[in-house]
Amino acid sequence: MTGLVTVVGLGPGDPRYLTPAASEALASATDLVGYGPYVDRVPERPGQRRHASDNRVELDRARFALDLAASGARVAVVSGGDPGVFAMAAAVFEAIENGDPAWRALDIRVEPGITAMLAAASRVGAPLGGDFCALSLSDNLKPWEVVEARLRAALTADFVVALYNPISSARPWQLGAAFRIVSEMRGPDTPIVLARAVMRPDERIRILSLSEVEASMADMSTLVMIGASTTRLIERHEGAAPWVYTPRFYGVRP
Ligand code: SAH
Numbered sequence: 001m002t003g004l005v006t007v008v009g010l011g012p013g014d015p016r017y018l019t020p021a022a023s024e025a026l027a028s029a030t031d032l033v034g035y036g037p038y039v040d041r042v043p044e045r046p047g048q049r050r051h052a053s054d055n056r057v058e059l060d061r062a063r064f065a066l067d068l069a070a071s072g073a074r075v076a077v078v079s080g081g082d083p084g085v086f087a088m089a090a091a092v093f094e095a096i097e098n099g100d101p102a103w104r105a106l107d108i109r110v111e112p113g114i115t116a117m118l119a120a121a122s123r124v125g126a127p128l129g130g131d132f133c134a135l136s137l138s139d140n141l142k143p144w145e146v147v148e149a150r151l152r153a154a155l156t157a158d159f160v161v162a163l164y165n166p167i168s169s170a171r172p173w174q175l176g177a178a179f180r181i182v183s184e185m186r187g188p189d190t191p192i193v194l195a196r197a198v199m200r201p202d203e204r205i206r207i208l209s210l211s212e213v214e215a216s217m218a219d220m221s222t223l224v225m226i227g228a229s230t231t232r233l234i235e236r237h238e239g240a241a242p243w244v245y246t247p248r249f250y251g252v253r254p
Contacts, residue, residue: 002072004108005065005108005109006076006110011114012081029076031049031051032075033064033075034052034077034078061091062094066092089110093108116198117225120223124205124207126245127193128246135151135162137167151178155186161225161226167218173215175218179214179215188209192213195223196219207233
């Protein structure tokens with residue numbers, strides 16, 4: 001029997017945003033592998049083995065899943081959001097590229113999920129209506145110089161920028177440094193969205209200007225979105241949050 005590894009995106013949190021295909025992959029797995037809080041999101045099924053681990057060891061977790069599959073298991077590796085966005089799918093392929101040649105005979109599938117950036121955008125309007133890019137602010141796997149150079153390039157190109165992994169107790173200063181770079185390159189009224197725990201019970205969305213925002217307002221469950229020069233707010237009645245959108249039309253028909 002050929003083993004199977006499916007890297008499954010669980011979406012942002014609310015189970016209604018899990019795709020039916022991802023649900024099927026979870027239901028038919030003999031083994032679940034993933035970071036503890038993600039494994040906890042999947043309902044227990046009799047006979048299905050659960051292997052929860054901490055968040056620091058993605059490659060080890062990928063190798064473990066591949067070993068299980070090589071012995072015939074149907075393994076679901078779970079990730080929050082989309083598994084291809086700063087998550088386990090790349091770790092699985094990295095492990096295959098550098099690992100046991102027998103792993104190349106395995107059936108490997110990726111089931112997409114709604115990534116945090118899209119969930120966050122849907123909560124505030126249409127901030128990603130124009131061109132945009134996503135950066136992980138984590139310098140665990142790449143040097144800070146690379147993060148900074150990419151942020152400057154994205155701002156120069158006037159993209160809306162979605163920042164994943166903005167801050168954590170192990171990386172306390174990077175978001176503040178990023179906001180200082182943004183302040184050098186964009187005006188003080190630039191809209192900033194802090195979307196925390198989107199589509200989870202403790203969701204909190206804040207829409208601020210660059211001059212108001214502080215790094216301490218975000219945590220590791222926050223997706224930070226930096227508006228482009230064209231991103232706008234539509235003010236509403238007192239007490240209602242404005243809508244944030246980036247028009248597609250540039251004012252000049254091509
Ligand atoms: N694969 C995930 C991203 C993993 S990186 C995805 O596609 O969404 C982890 C980062 O994602 C967090 O630090 C945070 O910036 C963001 N994130 C993940 N889920 C989120 C949610 N529900 N709300 C806000 N941000 C989230």
